[in-house]
Amino acid sequence: MTQIEEAIDRYHELIQSPPFQDSDWAEQLTQRMQAAHLSESGRLVCPFLRPHFLSRRQYETLVKAAEALFSAVDRIKQKALADPVLLSRMELLPAEKMLASVDPGYPFFAVTSLLDTHFRNGSLSFVHYDADTPSGMIYGDVLADLFYDAPPLKEFRKHYNLVKLGGRQQLLDALLTAYRHFGGQHKPRIGLLEFRQPFQSVSQGEFILLQEFLRAQGYQAEIVTPDQLEYKGGVLRKGAFEIDVIYRRVKAHEFLLRYDLSHPLMRAYRDGRVCVVNSFRAELAHK
Structure with missing residues (x-):
């Protein structure tokens, strides 16, 4: 039995032991998840009673493999x-090709991205790569905080050294790095761009959490939709809120199905007046 298998078995034994088998702690955990906006369409994003454990060796293997794939x-x-022939083989729409030609103002294609990963029988496999609109990072960060303070994990930590990986601070650091490369000189005002479905009156839970985190760190942040954006005098804005950085949760091809290149965001992006993360070049990863 490996160290990680032993740890998982120990945790399972723990939650079935008398101090925790009455499930009161699980009900409290569920209530804390609901209070923290950890739900989508009324369903909790995590219905499980155990966080995912990785050994240090597994984590180091994951980091090395991910870095190699990203490279x-x-x-x-x-x-x-750099090669028009190769670019043509990616079957980009004309508007996508134009957006890919725009220099985003920073040298990397993906500021943030997501790799869906499986560990099975000691082997690692990547099953999906998303550099366009990666999601789940903020949920994972908040879930880690909630589980870490749950009674079973407090007991578990008496015997095992656990480290939360984090995500929110790393995302903010990545946004600021991109903004500095872009040429930003002052503290950026950040727009969190999302689509809303018909009759949807509230924002996605993860964006609410991200907005709360950014504001707690001293940054002005607003959740915005494409229809709320204006571009005048070289400034992208939502009403009176001027935007320096757009963090988008909108796929490029979905955006182009609803809007054309005259949209305020497209004009500000082409003019180099707003730092967009991820840039529209990230769409190339899915071709």
């Missing part, structure tokens, strides 16, 4: 942008 994807994108 390979970046090299392919660079070659595609």
Whole structure:
């Protein structure tokens, strides 16, 4: 039995032991998840009673493999942008090709991205790569905080050294790095761009959490939709809120199905007046 298997078995034994088998702690955990906006369409994003455990060796293997894959994807994108023949094979729409030609103001294709990963029988496999609109990072961060303070995990931590991986601060650091490369000089005002479905009156839970975190760190942040944006005098804004950085949760091809290149965001992006994360070049990773 590996160390991680032993730890998982120990946790399972723990939650079935008399101090925790009455499930009161689980009900409290559920209530805390609901209070923290950890739900989508009324369903909790995590219905499980155990957080996912990784050994340090598994984590180091994951980091090395992810870095190698990200590096390979970046090299392919660079070659595609430099080679019209290769770019044509990606079957980009004309508008997508135009957006890919726009320099986003920073040298990397993906400021943030997501790799869906499986560990099985000691082997690692990547099953999906999303550099366009990666999601789940903020949920995972808040879930880690809630589980870490749950009674079973407090008992578990008496015997095992646990480290939360985090995500929110790393995302903010990545946004600020992109903004500095872009040429930003002052503290950025951040717009969190999302689509809303018909009759949807509230924002996605994860964006609410991200907005709360950014504001707690001293940054002005607003959740915005494409229809709320204006571009006048070289400034992208939502009403009186001027925007320096757009963090988008809107896929490029979905945006282009609803809007054309005259949209305020498109004009501000082409003019180099707003730092968009991820840039629209990230769409190349899915071709």
